[in-house]
């Protein structure tokens with residue numbers, strides 16, 4: 001009996017080690033991009049990158065037009081006199097890998113340097129299924145239904161995503177650091193649909209063999225889903241991505257694991273598109289802007305930024321602001337005397353005004369004589385409408 005507990009413990013450990021091995025094997029280094037049917041059905045033109053025109057250029061520095069434009073040369077470029085070194089996604093398959101995946105303690109699996117790496121070296125492509133934004137929406141629902149919390153879609157240009165959640169390579173194992181040694185670079189690649197960008201992680205500094213390879217996820221803060229950061233960097237902010245704004249920063253305000261579980265059960269959804277991807281995008285940075293208004297109380301100043309017209313899920317922090325009640329008076333079909341809570345901000349007040357606007361003016365609404373004071377009421381003989389000064393949706397003004 002006495003020996004059973006350590007035995008059980010050992011077998012659990014063995015099981016965990018086996019699970020890690022299986023996961024690393026499944027998402028191995030050489031998994032290639034998978035063209036999902038939604039990508040194939042997309043009508044966008046196919047890109048033809050021209051080979052570098054200079055026969056004496058080996059396409060290894062920014063002097064090369066293609067390198068400078070972050071365009072990967074086509075295979076025919078290798079036939080030039082000087083050869084071509086701008087084949088990062090191809091070359092990677094032939095060269096020794098610069099990384100290996102193994103356990104990174106409490107952070108789960110991580111990526112590590114298999115030898116010394118030089119700044120700007122191309123380390124690993126971010127490979128997975130290439131899907132469209134529409135397919136991502138379908139997957140978000142599916143992942144939620146089947147309880148997949150950790151998902152990895154990465155925005156890959158206009159209207160495309162790379163999703164290695166179920167099929168992908170080891171780039172998905174790169175953990176977050178507040179002082180990362182890799183950055184994500186987007187590339188135009190030959191033979192892919194216009195708008196699509198391939199993603200590769202490159203070294204942001206010289207990296208020593210066996211160091212962990214990390215990236216800044218760039219997540220926005222989310223009161224429910226943001227996780228504590230264990231990167232151990234001197235500059236660690238304590239959180240993966242943005243730390244909570246001052247008013248949200250107290251430990252006791254952050255839900256514990258059980259509360260998170262139950263909140264998720266209550267239909268809270270993890271951000272999985274732009275929010276859940278490691279964000280480095282040359283075209284559209286998803287950094288919330290601070291409004292220049294007089295309110296400076298807390299996180300509510302952060303305004304959601306739309307990068308394009310595609311439909312996006314609002315993160316929980318913004319939903320919470322929108323759920324703050326507003327008090328208003330409905331008088332003769334007109335909304336007036338709006339009172340907002342101090343946590344509301346300009347953008348959320350405007351959205352609430354817009355909603356109230358839809359019910360605010362009803363010309364046929366019965367007039368409540370008792371509520372109208374003689375002072376601010378002005379009837380015109382021929383009109384069925386009346387004019388009055390009121391504190392309305394738009395402010396203190398004359399309304400009809």
Ligand SMILES: C[S@@+](CC[C@H](N)C(=O)[O-])C[C@H]1O[C@@H](n2cnc3c(N)ncnc32)[C@H](O)[C@@H]1O
Pocket residue numbers: 106107108109110150152172173174175176177227228229230231240
């Ligand atoms: C993209 S995955 C990285 C690979 C992951 N470690 C694994 O085992 O699959 C992101 C998840 O890894 C963990 N993680 C990554 N960076 C972390 C960090 N700095 N501190 C704590 N956990 C981290 C978190 O659980 C996070 O949700």
